[in-house]
Each structure stands twice: as structure tokens, then as C-alpha cells.
Amino acid sequence: MARRVTGPEIEKLIQLLARLPGLGPRSARRAALQLVKRRDQLLAPLTEAMGVVRDRVKVCSCCGNVDTSDPCAVCTDPGRDGSTIVVVEDVADLWALERAGAVNARYHVLGGVLSPLNGIGPDDLNIAGLVDRAQDPAVKEIILAVNATVDGQTTAHYVTDRLEGLEVRITRLAHGVPVGGELDYLDEGTLTAAIRSRTPF
16 A cells, blocks of 8 residues: 655645646646645745636637637637638637647537537527528628547537528538548558548649
């Protein structure tokens, strides 16, 4: 049986850090140790930043992004193309697209995907808000940027059905061979999608 080498306060910090995605118990211990060792440079500013985030961050009532203002910076940016809405599963997907600089449109965060096995139905997602936004005559295209999983594709089909009859073009991300990818290392599903989504050379 391992002996406890730290007080309950540090153990609690480790346990909380271990709950974060990508941090297991070992990584959480290393992170906690760095925070404790560098209290003035890391721990104090981190504590202050977390307090600010806790008190000021809101969920955007328009798109579902998180920001310190509502509506968020993306929704209020006049340089954005308001005719296109990119639909994503989660805020992390929105941030990934923004980092890539791939699109200069507005976004809509669903808040997950349909998953009957996990008890997630249409009412648990922000689909009604998307339908409302799509009825704006200024919106010309909805890009479904959901993950290429079974639940993601089921959600995309459901959203497409809900948008039927509106004067809006519905597109989805291309699936297939990633840039720099070698065919020998790709799974069969990716190869099949690449063949089906082939384009003129």
C-alpha cells in the first residue's frame, strides 16, 4: 500500500487536475508539483485567471460559443460573412476551425451529437436555435462541420431534415485522405470516403 506523501490540499489539487482531458494521474502530479514549486510565477496568476473566467465567462445566446460578452466576439465581428453558418458539435471544434483560419463565417455550436445510447436526443442539443437562425434571409449556406462518427453523421442527417424547405444551401466537410497522408496507413472508411468524394484533377 502506497503511503501518502502530501497533505490533503495538494492531493485535492492533483485529483482536480486529473479530471482535465489529456491529464492522467501521473501528468496531474507533475503539473501540481510545478504549480506548487512556482507559486508566484504560475499558481497565483492561474488562480486569478480562473477566478476571472468563473465570474465573467458566458455562453453566447446566439451561437453557443463561450466568451466574456454575450453576444460573443465572433457574432459581433462585422468582418464576418453573415451569409454562412458553420455548425459544430462543440466549442473546441469552433476554436480548431478558427486556429486553422479556414473560414470567415459565423458559427453555431450544437452542444454535442445525437446519441440514443447515451440518452441525448434532439431537445438536448441547440438545434432549434439553428433552425431559427437559418430562417434569416441573409443566411445562404449552412456548413455541417460535425465529426465523421456514426453519431456525428446521424446528427447531420437530422439537422438536414429539420432545415428542409428553407431557402438555404446545406453542405458538409469533405471526408477523405488528409494532407500528407499515405494510403497504406489509412483505414478502410477513410479510403472509401476519399473515393466517393473524389474531385477533378
